[in-house]
Amino acid sequence: xxxxxxxxxxxxxxxxxxxxxxxxxxxxxxxxxxxxxxxxxxxxxxxxxxxxxxxxxxxxxxxxxxxxxxxxxxxxxxxxxxxxxxxxxxxxxxxxxxxxxxxxxxxxxxxxxxxxxxxxxxxxxxxxxxxxxxxxxxxxxxxxxxxxxxxxxxxxxxxxxxxxxxxxxxxxxxxxxxxxxxxxxxxxxxxxxxxxxxxxxxxxxxxxxxxxxxxxxxxxxxxxxxxxxxxxxxxxxxxxxxxxxxxxxxxxxxxxxxxxxxxxxxxxxxxxxxxxxxxxxxxxxxxxxxxx
Amino acid sequence: xxxxxxxxxxxxxxxxxxxxxxxxxxxxxxxxxxxxxxxxxxxxxxxxxxxxxxxxxxxxxxxxxxxxxxxxxxxxxxxxxxxxxxxxxxxxxxxxxxxxxxxxxxxxxxxxxxxxxxxxxxxxxxxxxxxxxxxxxxxxxxxxxxxxxxxxxxxxxxxxxxxxxxxxxxxxxxxxxxxxxxxxxxxxxxxxxxxxxxxxxxxxxxxxxxxxxxxxxxxxxxxxxxxxxxxxxxxxxxxxxxxxxxxxxxxxxxxxxxxxxxxxxxxxxxxxxxxxxxxxxxxxxxxxxxxxxxxxxxxxxxxxxxxxxxxxxxxxxxx
Numbered sequence: 001x002x003x004x005x006x007x008x009x010x011x012x013x014x015x016x017x018x019x020x021x022x023x024x025x026x027x028x029x030x031x032x033x034x035x036x037x038x039x040x041x042x043x044x045x046x047x048x049x050x051x052x053x054x055x056x057x058x059x060x061x062x063x064x065x066x067x068x069x070x071x072x073x074x075x076x077x078x079x080x081x082x083x084x085x086x087x088x089x090x091x092x093x094x095x096x097x098x099x100x101x102x103x104x105x106x107x108x109x110x111x112x113x114x115x116x117x118x119x120x121x122x123x124x125x126x127x128x129x130x131x132x133x134x135x136x137x138x139x140x141x142x143x144x145x146x147x148x149x150x151x152x153x154x155x156x157x158x159x160x161x162x163x164x165x166x167x168x169x170x171x172x173x174x175x176x177x178x179x180x181x182x183x184x185x186x187x188x189x190x191x192x193x194x195x196x197x198x199x200x201x202x203x204x205x206x207x208x209x210x211x212x213x214x215x216x217x218x219x220x221x222x223x224x225x226x227x228x229x230x231x232x233x234x235x236x237x238x239x240x241x242x243x244x245x246x247x248x249x250x251x252x253x254x255x256x257x258x259x260x261x262x263x264x265x266x267x268x269x270x271x272x273x274x275x276x277x278x279x280x281x282x283x284x285x286x287x288x289x290x291x292x
Numbered sequence: 293x294x295x296x297x298x299x300x301x302x303x304x305x306x307x308x309x310x311x312x313x314x315x316x317x318x319x320x321x322x323x324x325x326x327x328x329x330x331x332x333x334x335x336x337x338x339x340x341x342x343x344x345x346x347x348x349x350x351x352x353x354x355x356x357x358x359x360x361x362x363x364x365x366x367x368x369x370x371x372x373x374x375x376x377x378x379x380x381x382x383x384x385x386x387x388x389x390x391x392x393x394x395x396x397x398x399x400x401x402x403x404x405x406x407x408x409x410x411x412x413x414x415x416x417x418x419x420x421x422x423x424x425x426x427x428x429x430x431x432x433x434x435x436x437x438x439x440x441x442x443x444x445x446x447x448x449x450x451x452x453x454x455x456x457x458x459x460x461x462x463x464x465x466x467x468x469x470x471x472x473x474x475x476x477x478x479x480x481x482x483x484x485x486x487x488x489x490x491x492x493x494x495x496x497x498x499x500x501x502x503x504x505x506x507x508x509x510x511x512x513x514x515x516x517x518x519x520x521x522x523x524x525x526x527x528x529x530x531x532x533x534x535x536x537x538x539x540x541x542x543x544x545x546x547x548x549x550x551x552x553x554x555x556x557x558x559x560x561x562x563x564x565x566x567x568x569x570x571x572x573x574x575x576x577x578x579x580x581x582x583x584x585x586x587x588x589x590x591x592x593x594x595x596x597x598x599x600x601x602x603x604x605x606x607x608x609x610x611x
Contacts, residue, residue: 056511056515057514058511058514058515075514076511076514076515076517077515077517078515078516078517080515081515082511082512082515084508084511084512086508088506088508088509088511088512090509090512090526090527090530090531091609091610092530092531092533092609092610093530101516101526102516105516105517105518105522106516136609138610156516
């Protein structure tokens with residue numbers, strides 16, 4: 001591992017609310033090496049998406065900042081391509097045209113027409129979607145659409161690939177299939193990836209590092225776990241692997257023991273019944289800006 | 293063609309035949325019941341111009357109006373032919389002579405009036421679209437602009453065409469002064485009135501459609517760093533096309549309704565003027581002829597909407 005590729009320093013994110021500023025993130029520090037696959041995991045509402053949006057440039061940190069390749073991140077750009085949870089393909093464009101929109105924008109000057117066409121086709125083949133090039137997003141399944149979303153992001157040749165719960169909206173079998181595809185692609189391209197996930201197995205299976213975030217408000221990096229498993233990884237073989245089981249157990253213990261949500265279902269009911277509302281109201285409130 | 297349709301019928305199962313029959317039969321029954329009711333009720337209504345016309349009289353007048361149109365056409369072509377002969381003779385006698393070419397001076401027929409009305413409504417609607425779609429995009433993109441202009445839209449939207457008409461007439465008379473006018477003033481007055489009344493639904497729907505673009509797609513646009521124009525062309529506009537078309541269809545319906553009223557009041561050529569002239573004429577056939585116009589107006593309005601629907605299906609991605 002060489003020098004730092006992406007660095008978050010002292011990031012604080014405060015949202016203005018009618019009741020005054022709400023601090024979602026507090027003092028988030030993170031260094032990511034080139035080619036690292038990093039997962040961000042934490043309970044919903046802990047500000048994972050906010051971190052990703054700050055790296056993407058879609059949100060501006062209130063304090064601190066993000067430096068990529070020695071340049072400060074101030075606005076969105078294709079060198080930080082985002083894969084959205086619900087594919088975010090233009091429904092009026094075909095699969096090919098969706099990727100083309102990105103490729104034409106990014107490589108307008110550096111590639112001629114034929115090179116661009118080959119590059120688009122190459123990326124669609126990478127995610128096994130070349131056969132559906134002329135279909136509209138409405139005509140293919142959610143898993144296929146998400147593949148195209150990934151192809152579009154990869155086609156931008158990003159310095160860092162940002163994935164916001166990319167497989168969260170898919171059924172378990174499709175998700176497993178896409179995770180395997182993503183691992184193959186990652187093996188080939190060795191991209192720097194930041195992925196947000198809820199899924200412990202997904203995090204351990206895919207990542208080189210898992211960043212566990214504390215509960216909000218004022219969420220920050222809780223633990224930083226290096227996953228030292230050889231690649232290529234096989235989900236079936238790993239299921240029985242002692243190291244894998246150990247990593248999995250560590251994440252689970254962080255999420256469900258150290259950072260257990262303070263309100264259980266019954267206490268939440270009690271909280272909403274009582275006039276104070278307290279903690280649960282705060283958590284609910286944070287969800288809004290975090291998912292924005 | 294006939295063989296193919298017989299083939300087609302033969303391929304349908306009995307159930308499908310019944311379903312197809314029902315689909316065609318029920319509207320037919322509705323129309324027949326209406327005609328029967330009309331036939332029985334009309335003679336009961338006595339007016340100063342005689343009994344209210346039933347379907348039979350109206351049908352007869354429809355034929356009559358068509359006949360008048362055909363006669364007029366024939367006379368017009370005779371007039372043109374004679375004029376050409378005369379001019380040819382004059383030119384043969386004296387090659388330097390100036391020949392006058394006049395158009396046929398006869399009164400416009402019912403069919404001509406329909407044509408005039410269609411041209412007027414489509415011009416007014418086209419002008420309204422050219423104004424409303426770009427403005428709607430601007431309003432939809434800019435929340436502050438929208439907030440500033442919204443009260444104006446809410447106030448002007450419900451205004452009846454009849455209220456605009458005198459103002460439009462005066463303004464057109466005062467500003468459109470030309471020795472060789474390209475358009476008649478009456479045409480401009482009706483057209484502008486149509487535009488003023490019909491641009492609102494398109495304007496409102498466009499701005500709502502533009503403001504409601506999926507936030508994920510807006511983020512994609514930001515990540516790609518699309519320029520403002522590319523963003524509007526590639527993301528905003530296609531995304532709001534379904535809403536824009538909903539607005540356009542409502543607008544065209546309003547435009548057609550407004551036009552008839554405007555033509556009646558402004559005495560500009562068209563179906564509205566036809567109705568008004570027949571009303572003033574007050575002959576025993578007038579009511580039947582007005583009824584022909586009423587049915588024609590309804591039918592044309594229906595056709596206009598169908599045409600818009602067809603265009604929508606061609607253009608919109610969600611159809």
